[in-house]
Amino acid sequence: MAETHPPHVVAQLYEAYLRLSDFVFDAGKRFDDRLRPAHSAVFFHMEHEGIRLSRLAEKAQMTPQAMGELVDQLEEMGCLRRIPDPADRRAKLIVFTELGDKALLIGYSAIDAVEHRLATLLGDDGFEALRTTLNRIRTEF
Amino acid sequence: MAETHPPHVVAQLYEAYLRLSDFVFDAGKRFDDRLRPAHSAVFFHMEHEGIRLSRLAEKAQMTPQAMGELVDQLEEMGCLRRIPDPADRRAKLIVFTELGDKALLIGYSAIDAVEHRLATLLGDDGFEALRTTLNRIRTEF
DNA sequence: CTCCTTAGTAAGGTAACCTGAATATAATGC
DNA sequence: GCATTATATTCAGGTTACCTTACTAAGGAG
Numbered sequence: 001m002a003e004t005h006p007p008h009v010v011a012q013l014y015e016a017y018l019r020l021s022d023f024v025f026d027a028g029k030r031f032d033d034r035l036r037p038a039h040s041a042v043f044f045h046m047e048h049e050g051i052r053l054s055r056l057a058e059k060a061q062m063t064p065q066a067m068g069e070l071v072d073q074l075e076e077m078g079c080l081r082r083i084p085d086p087a088d089r090r091a092k093l094i095v096f097t098e099l100g101d102k103a104l105l106i107g108y109s110a111i112d113a114v115e116h117r118l119a120t121l122l123g124d125d126g127f128e129a130l131r132t133t134l135n136r137i138r139t140e141f
Numbered sequence: 142m143a144e145t146h147p148p149h150v151v152a153q154l155y156e157a158y159l160r161l162s163d164f165v166f167d168a169g170k171r172f173d174d175r176l177r178p179a180h181s182a183v184f185f186h187m188e189h190e191g192i193r194l195s196r197l198a199e200k201a202q203m204t205p206q207a208m209g210e211l212v213d214q215l216e217e218m219g220c221l222r223r224i225p226d227p228a229d230r231r232a233k234l235i236v237f238t239e240l241g242d243k244a245l246l247i248g249y250s251a252i253d254a255v256e257h258r259l260a261t262l263l264g265d266d267g268f269e270a271l272r273t274t275l276n277r278i279r280t281e282f
Numbered sequence: 283c284t285c286c287t288t289a290g291t292a293a294g295g296t297a298a299c300c301t302g303a304a305t306a307t308a309a310t311g312c
Numbered sequence: 313g314c315a316t317t318a319t320a321t322t323c324a325g326g327t328t329a330c331c332t333t334a335c336t337a338a339g340g341a342g
Contacts, residue, residue: 008252009259009268010165011185012275013158019282020151038298044152054320064321066299090307090320111149118150121281122274127150133263133271134153140262141160179329195289205290207330231289231338285341292335300327308319 020114027110031103032077042070042080043104050093052085079103161255168251172244173218183211183221184245191234193226220244 007015021037028035045051045059057067071094074080079100085091096104119127148156162178169176186192186200198208212235215221220241226232237245260268 009256009272009275010158010161010252012272012279013154013161016275016278017151017154017158019278020154024151036297052320053322062298063300065301065323068322069298085320088308088320090305092321111151115150118278118282121277126274129270130274131150131153133267134150134157136262137157137160137259138153141259177328193289194291203329204331206292206332209291210329226289229289229339233290283342286339287341288339289337290335291337293333294331295333296329296331298328298330300325302324302326304321304323306320306322308317310317311315312313 020118023114024107024110027106028103031106032079034073034077035103039070039074040107042067042074043107046094046096046104048096050083050085050095052091053094054091056094074100161259164255165248165251168247169244172247173220175214175218176244180211180215181248183208183215184248187235187237187245189237189242191224191226191236193232194235195232197235215241 025035025037025040028040041060041062042056045056053068053071054064056071057064060067071080071082075082077099078097080094081097082092082094085093115127118130122130166176166178166181169181182201182203183197186197194209194212195205197212198205201208212221212223216223218240219238221235222238223233223235226234256268259271263271
């Protein structure tokens with residue numbers, strides 16, 4: 001129940017997530033201080049060829065309205081652009097700008113750095129064991 | 142990057158946390174449907190001899206104002222009571238009611254159930270290995 | 283007793299979502 | 313080929329979980 005004594009697994013998982021994710025979010029913030037954790041859902045579910053808002057929202061499991069606001073903000077930062085979808089005049093395709101590509105790369109390298117550091121801390125075997133365990137929780141719990 | 146293929150560790154940790162915590166929050170919701178995840182911070186950091194708002198807020202790493210609102214809501218649900226602190230007339234002690242004790246027990250058993258189920262899934266060794274790994278991340282990453 | 287600090291609270295703001303409703307276009311039935 | 317229904321997006325406004333600023337009441341130091 002306390003924080004300095006080992007808490008239960010659920011809290012442990014959350015703490016570990018917060019600790020690791022901080023590095024990634026900080027990297028984003030250094031790139032553009034308007035970037036917030038919520039925007040990661042956009043980068044995570046984007047598709048390079050372009051993607052419709054409704055599909056992006058569905059993949060991120062949120063409403064198109066909520067996703068639309070995140071896309072608005074990233075558009076204002078210059079990371080994304082909305083272009084008309086040639087296949088459907090109601091729709092727009094959300095695509096990366098060059099700046100957006102850069103931001104994505106920065107995110108990838110931050111994640112890579114975290115994974116490398118974690119593999120160093122736990123050893124390659126320990127790191128793989130953690131991934132396997134977490135994957136079993138996702139698929140079998 | 143996708144969700145059906147194994148994502149990076151950071152996302153894996155978050156997904157695992159969400160999956161396990163759902164069981165605990167659902168148990169709370171069944172007890173009183175006004176109970177929300179935010180209230181768990183109160184139960185997590187309570188002290189059954191009574192605790193001051195400022196200390197509770199500090200332990201939960203939030204402002205006294207934010208914690209005060211959560212305590213207001215739990216008081217309205219009948220889980221907590223504020224009594225004058227005999228040692229300082231500015232302060233109040235937040236204490237559990239009988240209903241609050243019951244809620245706490247329900248939370249404990251939900252966490253226990255999750256941990257048992259996880260130990261069954263991973264085996265006792267796998268479960269302990271996970272706890273050890275998560276603890277190393279907390280202390281050494 | 284005055285001065286500064288601490289405990290709590292009130293008022294109002296922001297971020298990250300949500301629901302409901304409006305608009306434009308597309309697809310379908312007859 | 314036109315009316316009906318469905319889909320893509322957007323607008324307006326609400327809720328939750330926080331925050332900051334500013335106030336009041338009470339305690340402690342000199």
